[in-house]
Amino acid sequence: MAPAVVSRSEALATGQPRYFTGLACKNGHVGERYTKSKTCCVCGNAASADIKKRNPEKYLASIAEWARNNRDKTASYSRNYRNRNKGLRNLWTMNYRSAKDERMPSWLNDAEQFELECVYTYCAALRRVGLDYHVDHVVPLRGQRVSGLHVPWNLQVIPGRENTRKGNAFNG
Numbered sequence: 571m572a573p574a575v576v577s578r579s580e581a582l583a584t585g586q587p588r589y590f591t592g593l594a595c596k597n598g599h600v601g602e603r604y605t606k607s608k609t610c611c612v613c614g615n616a617a618s619a620d621i622k623k624r625n626p627e628k629y630l631a632s633i634a635e636w637a638r639n640n641r642d643k644t645a646s647y648s649r650n651y652r653n654r655n656k657g658l659r660n661l662w663t664m665n666y667r668s669a670k671d672e673r674m675p676s677w678l679n680d681a682e683q684f685e686l687e688c689v690y691t692y693c694a695a696l697r698r699v700g701l702d703y704h705v706d707h708v709v710p711l712r713g714q715r716v717s718g719l720h721v722p723w724n725l726q727v728i729p730g731r732e733n734t735r736k737g738n739a740f741n742g
């Protein structure tokens with residue numbers, strides 16, 4: 571279904587980033603256009619994908635330039651992102667470290683990966699309401715004799731104090 575027709579001046583007045591005329595662009599796309607530049611969104615995305623491929627440095631430079639000119643936005647994006655995704659962020663850090671140490675098996679299926687996400691999200695939710703819990707690996711990833719895996723069935727959510735006492739510096 572086509573989006574509702576919104577003229578550019580209307581979009582400008584209401585601060586919408588895109589507008590829609592219902593007319594085709596010069597390449598035949600009947601779609602939304604960017605309010606600021608008037609470019610067709612399909613063409614615009616294709617062009618930036620093209621720049622990304624042909625000239626990755628230029629592409630990165632243009633993103634960096636945008637970020638420099640929009641510090642307020644980038645700060646609030648990452649603030650919101652951080653708050654919203656604390657649990658997932660902890661999980662990703664852990665995934666990364668585990669992968670590096672070869673403690674995260676590559677054979678985890680989607681359900682098991684989802685279970686990992688759930689544990690970390692759950693723990694972050696507890697912390698958000700002021701409860702000091704941590705995700706702990708029952709068998710430490712870098713144990714002295716045996717090393718555990720970063721897998722759902724090796725996780726437990728325990729009070730922070732207990733985790734510290736266990737002396738496991740390697741936890742989410």
Ligand SMILES: [Zn+2]
Pocket residue numbers: 595596597598599610611612613614
């Ligand atoms: Zn187009």
